[in-house]
Amino acid sequence: MLIKTPIRTISHRHPGTQPRHARLADAAMQASAIELMGACMSFAANAEIYGENEPADYLYKVVSGTVRTYKVLVDGRRQIEAFHLRGDIFGFETGDEHAFSAEAITDCKITVIKRSAVMALAARDIDVARQMWALTARELQRVQEHSLVLIKSAEERVAGFLLEMAQRLASAGAVELPMSRQDIADYLGLTIETVSRTLTHLESEAAIEVPKRRRILLRNRSALRRLNA
Amino acid sequence: MLIKTPIRTISHRHPGTQPRHARLADAAMQASAIELMGACMSFAANAEIYGENEPADYLYKVVSGTVRTYKVLVDGRRQIEAFHLRGDIFGFETGDEHAFSAEAITDCKITVIKRSAVMALAARDIDVARQMWALTARELQRVQEHSLVLIKSAEERVAGFLLEMAQRLASAGAVELPMSRQDIADYLGLTIETVSRTLTHLESEAAIEVPKRRRILLRNRSALRRLNA
């Protein structure tokens, strides 16, 4: 069970951006208060956004592009914890250090929010506190679902992944994957070879079609859903 | 990857307990406000506490005994999401339905708290809101760690499990396991045979000692920690 993934670390540190103070006008609306207080930053593909064990001073919201958060185990295996797409917020860890590393998969624009500002806000404004709670709860749900994936067979994992991506990318027709096969493998706890073979197999069963490597058409969703157990 | 676990469902429904209103004196202390508002109930070993998809109207705190929360996949595989020991709070799901089922592993005493009461409290008292957030965040962290377990080898999983239990049960010397081998297997995503064999193997390596089936002595923690990767 050894997977040696070469780790790229094109560092690209963000400075101590001072967010201007946010207005609270519309705290009930989805993450609105949080959105207002951020500073926008750009990251090139494969740039590091933050590293494991760094102080978790910021929250991040994806404006465009895709981000992976992951952990590298002592023996070099990499487990991708999540893919973060446009609109997703990530980086809110429990402790005051990041438990995962984050990297841009594609070129990204990301809103960076000082955590202490959010916390201060949450201490005064109950709606902000509840919003943060809701975000954490949703993340919990996502991780719970993902950990169910990890006990399934390769085919079930890949089918589930495709359905998840189709849903989250809200793509009519084709799913345009932003991530490499290696990323998918490390997300699903499989090897790149198994992911590749499974895709080939699903294609031979006419469940999917792969016209380009990163473009996948879901031809038979119910077959995929059936596999999804 | 088929695991057929016979599911026991000795039903034992709890009534609509009306918690008396809580005092807020000491909200800063560990879950104190929450503790005060509960009604205590008893569950026999293997009794169902709640089922998947039931309305999640209550929160639960283990006073004594051990609880498992789990999900049964369509094909009969059972994945145990968590073991809840004395002091743990469980049942706070994201939606308004339980995403998992909960059963008493041993005879249990459990404090049952009406969720709406907690929510009402949280809407007024920011400390309660933050406490709930903190609990959710801790749970998130636990699940994240558990999902890392699921990509490891059998030996790593079992070693990790023993260390986790030793820590949580805070047991000097021996770990007294409240759960069966089948429970352990379903928690670790292994079969009962593999769990058994792995324990035997760890014993033959003098990393542990198993004087009784449910009692395990950790003889060489650093060896276990090494395995834990």
Next chain:
DNA sequence: CGACCATTTGATATGGATCAAGCGATGTGG
């Protein structure tokens, strides 16, 4: 004592990892 259930142990099968090679798209220098 006898029956039952949980657990261990043994034999075999298999899904996915590993090792190795081939392929196709993209980019680069001549």
Next chain:
DNA sequence: CCACATCGCTTGATCCATATCAAATGGTCG
């Protein structure tokens, strides 16, 4: 514009960890 290198991915062959099937063991409870 084409040879050539490179990179990401696929395909093939083999191996191994863990599942599966089957049986023995031992602890518990009537």
